[in-house]
Amino acid sequence: MNTMTLDAAGQTAPAQPESVEKATVDTDTRVTETVGQPFCDDAKLRMRGINVFYGETQAINDVSLDIGRNEVVAMIGPSGCGKSTFLRCINRMNDTIEGCRVEGDLTLDDEPIYGPRVDVVPLRARVGMVFQKPNPFPKSIYENVAYGPKIHGIASRRAELDEIVENSLRRAGLWNEVKDRLDQPGTGLSGGQQQRLCIARAIAVSPEVILMDEPCSALDPIATARIEELIDELRENYTIAIVTHSMQQAARVSQRTAYFHLGHLVEVNDTETVFTNPQHELTEAYITGRFG
Amino acid sequence: MTDLTQEQVRERIERRLAGRHRVEKTFRGLGIASIAFGILAVVILFSDIIAKGSGAFVQSAVQLEVHYDPAVLGIEQVDEESLTWANFTGVIREALRERFPEVSGRSEKRELYSLVSTGAPFKLRNRLQADPELLGRSETVWVAADDDVDTFVKSLSDSGGGFRGRTxxxxxxxxxxxxxxxxxxxxxxSxxxxxxxxxxxxxxxIRAALVGSLLTLLVTLALSFPIGVAxxxxxxEYAPRNRWTDLIEVNINNLAAVPSIVFxxxxxxxxxxFFELPRSAPLVGGLVLTLMTxxxxxxxxxxxxxxxxxxxxEAAMGMGASRMQVVFHHVLPLAMPGMLTGTIIGMAQALGETAPLLMIGMVAFIVDVPxxxxxxxxxxxxxxxxxxxxxxRAFVERTSAAIMVLLSFLIxxxxxxxxxxxxxxRRW
Amino acid sequence: MQTPTLFALLLLLVLVAYGTGFTRAVTAARGSGGLRNLASLPGYYGLHTALWCGLPALLLLVAWIAFDDAIICAMVINSLADKPETISAQNLLWTQIQNVAAGNLFGEPEPQIAAAAEHLAALRDNSRLLKAGLTLILATGLGAFTLLRFSPQLRAREKVEKVLRWVLLACACAAIFTTIGILLSVLFESLRFFQAVPVSEFLFGLHWSPQMALRADQVGSSGAFGAVPLFTGTMMVTAIAMFVAVPVGLMSAIYLAEYAGRRVRAFAKPVLEILAGVPTVVYGFFAALTVAPFIRDAAAAVGLEASSESALAAGLVMGVMIIPFVSSLSDDVINAVPQSLRDGALGLGSTHSETVRKVVIPAALPGIVGGVLLAVSRAIGETMIVVMAAGLAANLTANPLDSVTTVTVQIVTLLVGDQEFDSPKTLAAFALGLMLFLTTLVLNFIALHVVKKYREQYD
Structure with a gap:
């Protein structure tokens, strides 16, 4: 039960049939329109009519969604439903995959994300990303966090850089654990610490939005709890979109939850509403564990 | 950030963007340039060799009206013995003098004779041997021109009136x-x-060399394929994981990188x-190349x-096959294509190898086909x-032509x- | 009997043994009610017989062929009334005797030699007869013995497999024997060389002119075997080659692995691989006839004097030869860097080249260094290019336009042509070979170790 897998050729793995077979509901129910409240007034990110193709295969089908300022939106759904693909559209990480094509309007603060003149470099500095598997660079802890500020030239002096590193590590709740060994390799930390290091690395460039792609799937429960706590703290300053396959996690950290199914956005609502009173039968089937 | 707002950060990022994109372009350009350099090297190497060598496949020849005069040849009838000492050179010279009757004087005549190859008499001998009836008669033959003449004729098409050399x-x-x-x-x-x-x-x-290469490769193949596969x-399939096996592995990897001349x-x-095997022999060459490949x-x-x-x-074992049967009946046939591929590549390496063969005396001047x-x-x-x-100079184009033959075998x-x-x- | 005939005969015997063993088993099975009563399939009884018939005889035959000349030589020399003291004189005498025995007479041979030649011919006849006789007797004897001991209870398959397993092990040990063979051959001759020339002089002497040393009074005293100019020459050519191969190879690998689309990769990769498949002698020809004159003319055009055989020409062409080596090794290690690291860097807003330069390359560095070390070892050991394009003059120079000589070139020049096997001149080649072998061995060892560790890191 992982996120949608992409092989080297950029093909999507088809939705796992065995997971669907168990279902007692008709999972082929045609999704024509998203139920719930996909839009909000003070939107940081606006997405309208998004379609994503890998070569011939369509991975995302006409998805429209807003993500509001300083809010945490969780995206849930069965494996291969396209939630990770959708997330990677937001900072254009899909550009790196050969044969991937994105259609539709995405705006960040009303500026288009996919435009002929848009430079992905500053875009990705504004929209940071944390990945499923902790991926610290094989460098020291300090260098890991300082990497972003260095390449972007954010710090003008060494002292400033030190400060950025310290602040980022503090915000990621890692400072006290690593302050005495900043020069040791980041790969030597535990899994949970590595993931927090990656979060620190992402916030070191002062992003406005942070995308998290199943950030806790490789971690143990204690490390997961620590990260969830962190996400809640980060909400003050950042807009966060998180993909997760854990419904409990979605319930704990998010204000709104979006349920994806086979490339369609089925339902978006306040997290509480989704989990207590789902409006679509597919959502209900999923959260009650009838498939997934 | 305590002292940097997001706007400040944005601004600082923007300031450096142009420069970073320039570096990106340069870096990409360097990559393309490197690839282009490699491809260019291939093109230059091949076109240089082909330009130099294609001339060797043609050869200037002179048409002569030769008369197999028993008096000039100094023989009465055609047999093994008389053929060996018959004066075919005289026949050629006579034919040349007849073609250019105005030539007189020793040095002038010597120049005339040097128009045709010193190998031309052998051609006449072969013709006479094949058809003894020719004795006493005349015929028109094409004999190879001397290499200086050949070089000059071939260079005529170049600008500047051709390469003179000793002409x-x-x-x-x-x-x-x-x-x-x-x-x-x-x-x-031909x-x-x-x-x-x-x-x-x-x-x-190149016939002798080709046959030599073939024999050497046969020895190499006959030894290295079975030993290598075994x-x-x-x-x-068998080796226990121990230090002896590790030693063998390290050895094999190291040997693959030992310079060929050491072999x-x-x-x-x-x-x-030590073993007193014959020098310059394909057998020894094959042995050395076996160790190398x-x-x-x-x-x-x-x-x-x-x-x-x-x-x-596991499937074969489960049927009660012995280890050896599993390997020889099931695993080996499936692995054979990969093994053959590796062997062909190894043979190609062996075919192109020079240095170790110099050491074992395969540089001797060999006229006869082994x-x-x-x-x-x-x-x-x-x-x-x-x-x-x-x-x-004429050897340059022959060298290039021989290279072309070698390269086509390798290709x-x-x-x-x-x-x-x-x-x-198969892909599993 | 000629050796090929003997081999053919042996093969025939083996086939017969297989057939007899097979038939014997089938007959026995028929007599006792079917194949079920045999311990193994009939084919294994055939193989069992064939192995016993063929393998010992084959080993005997090969050993005989390998050693008979040496033994006969010793016998002939020892039979001489006044045998010479030194090995070289013995070798000379031995060649004379062989020539006389082969009928290549140059004038009337000395009576002693003529007698020895006759002795030799007789010994050879005997040896040939004995070889054929013993081989065939051994083959038939063991084959028949195995047949006699046949019983349906004999576990032929296990016995055959046991033997085959040993054969397989022997084949696997070929690599070890080769290494030992290399070490022994270069070590022994080198030790003899170092008896004539002190090690320190060889390693630190600045003057190399082995031809002079043919005169006995100059050996070791004139400093004719100082290998430093060879080492510096080798290093210069290697450095020039690396100067070309490492940047070009590395950048090609980076471009192919990180930037190029599938179509470009499918075209460019095989084209670069062509460079690796071209024989070195072709590169040597290209270096000597195309690149070297070009460099000489180019140098003359800017007012420099370049030798017609220059380190630069050899180094440049060698660099081109090594490009695919560096690029394919680097390609492997770059591809082994996990995609997640690239995603991490790109996700922070790195440009593509920043990702490559600051994350991918540092992560792949051990592997790349290993690959470069292997390339250096290959450049040091490369022979034909330098033989044909670098020259023979042992110049101690730092000017790449001069001609230099290298260790491999000297090995070739010292050993090609007629040699006496105990002149320091010939032995020097083995001392150089020892240096070459040890240097490349150390380089390869470090490189393979580094690469292996690197692979394990990302597995």
Whole structure:
């Protein structure tokens, strides 16, 4: 039960049939329109009519969604439903995959994300990303966090850089654990610490939005709890979109939850509403564990 | 951030963007330039060789009206003995004098005689041997021109009136006459494929070297393939994980990177000096090349064995097959395409190898085509090395032509390896 | 009997043994009610017989062929009334005797030699007869013995497999024997060389002219075997080659692995691989006839004097030869860097080249260094290019336009052509070979170790 897998050729793995077979509901129910409240007034990110193709295969089908300022939106759904693909559209990480094509309007603060003149470099500095598997660079802890500020030239002096590193590590709740060994390799930390290091690395460039792609799937429960706590703290300053396959996690950290199914956005609502009173039968089937 | 707002950060990022994109472009450009450099090197290398060597496939020949005069030849009838000492040179000279009756004086005559190859008499001898009836009669034959004449004729098409070398004005006049009357022509150079080495470029051919290469490769193949496959089978299917096995592995990997000339030293010291095997023989060459190619074959055979999934072995074991039966009935046939590919690549390496063969005396001047693996022989790359060292200009184009032959063999071998891999290798 | 005939005869015997063993088993099975009553399939009884018939006889035959000349030589020399003291004189005498025995007479041979030649011919006849006789007797004897001991209870398959396993092990040990063979051959001759020339002089002497040393009074005293100019020459050519191969190879690998689309890769990769398949003698020819004159003319055009055989020409061409080596090794290690690291860097807003330069390359560095070390070892050991394009003059120079000589070139020049096997001149080649072998061995060892560790890191 992982996120949608992409092989080297950029093909999507088809939705796992065995997971669907168990279902007692008709999972082929045609999704024509998203139920719930996909839009909000003070939107940081606006997405309208998004379609994503890998070569011939369509991975995302006409998805429209807003993500509001300083809010945490969780995206849930069965494996291969396209939630990770959708997330990677937001900072254009899909550009790196050969044969991937994105259609539709995405705006960040009303500026288009996919435009002929848009430079992905500053875009990705504004929209940071944390990945499923902790991926610290094989460098020291300090260098890991300082990497972003260095390449972007954010710090003008060494002292400033030190400060950025310290602040980022503090915000990621890692400072006290690593302050005495900043020069040791980041790969030597535990899994949970590595993931927090990656979060620190992402916030070191002062992003406005942070995308998290199943950030806790490789971690143990204690490390997961620590990260969830962190996400809640980060909400003050950042807009966060998180993909997760854990419904409990979605319930704990998010204000709104979006349920994806086979490339369609089925339902978006306040997290509480989704989990207590789902409006679509597919959502209900999923959260009650009838498939997934 | 305490002192940097997001706007400040944005601004600082924007300031450096142009520069970073410039670096990006430069870096990408360097990558493209590197690839282009490599491709250019291939193009230059091949076009240079082809430009230099394609001339060798034709050879200037002179048409002569020869009279097999028993008086000049000094023989009465045609038999083995008389043929060996008959004066065919005289026949050629007479024919030349008849063609240019105005020539007189010793030095002038010497120049006239030097128009045709010193190998021309052998051609007449072969003709007479094939048809004894010719004795006392005349016929028109094409004999190879001397290499200086050949070089001059071939360079005529270049601008600047051709490469003179040792060709005198008088000779040029004769050459022009012969060219005008069609008695001097460039014809297909069959000597190149049917003769062995020679001091005379126009007589030199690659046949002996080709046969030498073939014999050497046969020895190499006959030894390295079975030994390599057997070693791979042992290491992959039988070897216990212990220090001895590790030692063997480290050894194989190291040997794959040992300079080839060191194998030559081994061959010289062990095979020739210690075992007293014959020098310059394809047998010793094959032995040395076997040791050299073994690591390649073992490594690729092991990879082929590794790629056979364990489920096949388990299935056969489950039927009660012995270890040996599992390997020889099931695993080996499935791994064979990969092993063959590795072997072909190893053979291609061996075919192109020169240095170790110099050590074991395969540089000798060999005219005769070797008849067996213990006869003195040379191989194609060594022949190329020898010709490249020869001062005659005409050897340059023969060297290049020999290279073209060698390269075409290698291309055939390597493409067939690629084809084999694509065609037969199974993906699990 | 000729050796090939003997081999053919042996093969025939083996086939007969297989057939007899097979038939014997089938007959026995029929007599006792079917194949079920045999311990193994009939084919294994055939193989069992064939192995016993062929293998010992084959080993005997090969050993005989390998050693008979040496033994006969010793016998002939020892039979001489006044045998010479030194090995070289013995070798010379031995060649004379062989020539006389082969009928290559140059004038009337000395009576002693003529007698020895006759002795030799007789010994050879005997040896040939004995070889054929013993081999065939051994083959038939063991074959028949195995047949006699046949019983349906004999576990032929296990016995055959046991033998085959040993054969497989022997084949696997070929690599070890080769290494030992190399070490022994270069070590022994080198030790003899170092008896004549002190090690320190060889390693630190600045003057190399082995031809001079043919005169006995100059050996070791004139400093003719100082290998430093060879080492510096080798290093210069290697450095020039690396100067070309490492940047070009590395950048090609980076471009192919990180930037190029599938179509470009499918075209460019095989084209670069062509460079690796071209024989070195072809590169040597290209270096000597095309690149070297070009460099000489180019240098003359800017007012420099370049030798017609220059380190630069050899180094440049060698660099081109090594490009695919560096690029394919680097390609492998770059592809082994996990995609997640690239995603991490790109996700922070790195440009593509920043990702490559600051994350991918540092992560792949050990592997790349290993590959470069292997390339250096290959450049040091490369022979034909330098033989044909670098020259023979042992110049101690730092000017790449000068001609230099290298260790491999000297090995070739010292050993090609006629040699006496105990002149320091010839032995020097083995000392150089020892240096070459040890240097490349150390380089390869470090490189393979580094690469292996690197692979394990990302597995």
């Amino acid at each position: 005198s004005d008088r000779m040029i006049r004769w050459i022009d006459q012969l060219l005008a009357s069609g008695e001097l022509k460039k014809r297909f150079n 000597n190149f494929f049917t003769n062995g080495d020679s001091r005379e470029p126009e007589q030199a051919g 070693a791979a089978i042992y290491l992959e 030559g030293l081994l061959g010289l010291a062990i095979f020739i000096n 073994l690591p390649t074959i073992i490594i690729s055979s092991r990879a082929a064995l590794k790629s056979v999934p364990p489920s096949i072995r 008849g067996g693996v213990t006869d003195p022989a040379t191989v194609l790359p060594v022949q190329i090395f020898l010709w490249a060292d020869s001062p005659e 055939v071998m390597n493409t067939s390896a690629v084809w084999l891999r694509k065609k037969l290798e």
